[in-house]
Amino acid sequence: MDILQIVTLGIIASVLYIILKDMRGPFAFIILLITGIVLFLAIISQIGSVIRLIESLGQKASINGMYIETILKIIGIAYITELGASLTKDAGLSAVASKIELAGKIFILILAIPIITAVVEAILNFLPSA
DSSP: OOHHHHHHHHHHHHHHHHHHTTTOHHHHHHHHHHHHHHHHHHHHHHHHHHHHHHHHHHHHTTOOHHHHHHHHHHHHHHHHHHHHHHHHHHTTOHHHHHHHHHHHHHHHHHHHHHHHHHHHHHHHHHSOOO
């Protein structure tokens, strides 16, 4: 699916949502949910090619595979969190959306701890011992 098809699907779903939200609210939300899932599935192949590119760049730069894997997990958590928060905001559940965003940030922080530790240790190795 190319970008024109993705944008067209998004516009059609948006127009349908606007038309149906007052008459049939739950059905309008289901249209948004299905559209989000279809769009996500349509771009998974593109995401796969980006992941392969990042992995190959990491290998060429001799970066520890654990760091590349962690960065990819962090990116995945960010996208999944954004998708979930957007869907709940569309449903009018801003409070739930903010909790989803908070959970995503906490999971990202937890995953980033080894990378932060490695950066701090590298900086400390450059500083002269007193």
